[in-house]
Amino acid sequence: MKIAALETGIVLLPNDEPLAGFSENPHGKNPIVWLKLRTGDGIEGLGVTYFGGALTRVLRRAVDDLGALVVGDDPLRPEAVAQKLRDAALQAGPGGILTMAMSAIDVALWDVKGKALGLPLWKLLGGGRDRVRTYASGALRRGLKLEEAVTAAGRLRDKGYRQAKMQLGLPGHTTPAREVEQARLIREATGPDMDLMCDINQRWRPEQAIDIGRRVEDAGVGLFWLEDVTTADDYAGLARVADALRTPVAGGEYLWGIVPFCHMMEQRSVDIPMIDQVRCGGITQWLKIAGMAEAFNLPVVGHGVPEIHVHLVGAVANGLTVEYMPRLFPLWRSVPEPVAGDLLMPSAPGLGLEFDEAAIARYRA
Secondary structure, X not given: OOEEEEXXXXXXXXXXXXXXXXXXXXXXXXXXEEEEEEEOOOOEEEEEEOOOXXXXXHHHHHXXXXXXXXXXXXXXXXXXXXXXXXXXXXXXXXXXXXXXXXXXXXXXXXXXXXXXXXXXXXXXXXXOOOEEEEEEEEEEOOOOOHHHHHHHHHHHHHOOOOEEEEEOOOOOOOOHHHHHHHHHHHHHHHOOXXXXXXXXXXXXXXXXXXXXXXXXXXXXXXXXXXXXXXXXXXXXXXXHHHHHOOOOEEEOOOOOOOHHHHHHHHOOOOOEEEEOOOOOOOHHHHHHHHHHHHHOOOOEEEOOOHXXXXXXXXXXXXXXXXXXXXXXXXXXXXXXXXXXXXXXXXXXXXXOOOEOHHHHXXXXX
């Protein structure tokens, strides 16, 4: 089996919020690079990448240029392909455009491999369980009005979600008291039984995270985790926060490749590593980080793209929960749907996904 051709494109997906109905930026667009990798045997592997922003066209070009280098190679050897691409790019990595482009190719290779072997990806990668917990994400963003966030939290509860994520690090002039009040009111709306996560997106300094985190704990909010509380590569600062709080600290989505995760785990900076399959370099690298975390007795979670991360979190022994964020959902003909707060493992070979060609045409950049 050989790689015969690649096709790429860019779509600008709508920034709507279907889980609870309140979008932080309803007129915004999410630029996504899509990839189809075809073999001479007629198998087609799918991949996606993003985070390019104003450089999205550059990111697509990187996927095209790197993809051209592997035409004729064996798609069942993702490690060999990755090494070839790293060598070809010289010192362009390990982070940034190179890693984001390689991740799309790597995902497509694994999709091909699953389809060639007739196995859904999660079984091919280890088959840890046949269903996995999932949490609603993107519905309780910091840019919403407080009354909108509270209403949205109640809607998630009424829809049967057993886990959900909110955001603090509020915009504009804010105070610890205001941050705590937001958390308290959203907790009231979800009820006491829902696992409630909270994302800060690196907006606090370590001392702020300790101060506000303790206040939230004292208010009885009961967070399942506090995420990305300060700058992602401030491993010592993260460790100070993790040591000071009873609430578990999650982080890692902003890290590139596998080496930073080693530093993070060695310094006990987080209790729950969060692995982004785009920034880490794809499925091949994601699995290495998850194995490293298991050696440190840590659970792992993915970041976004539940249609891919359901396979990864479900495959490994220490997978905890899947972020159910619908950012890319318009791109696919169908996606996994929560059942009583869980995602059932897909049964179709590979990723079990198909591009919606009408959506690609509609949202083409």
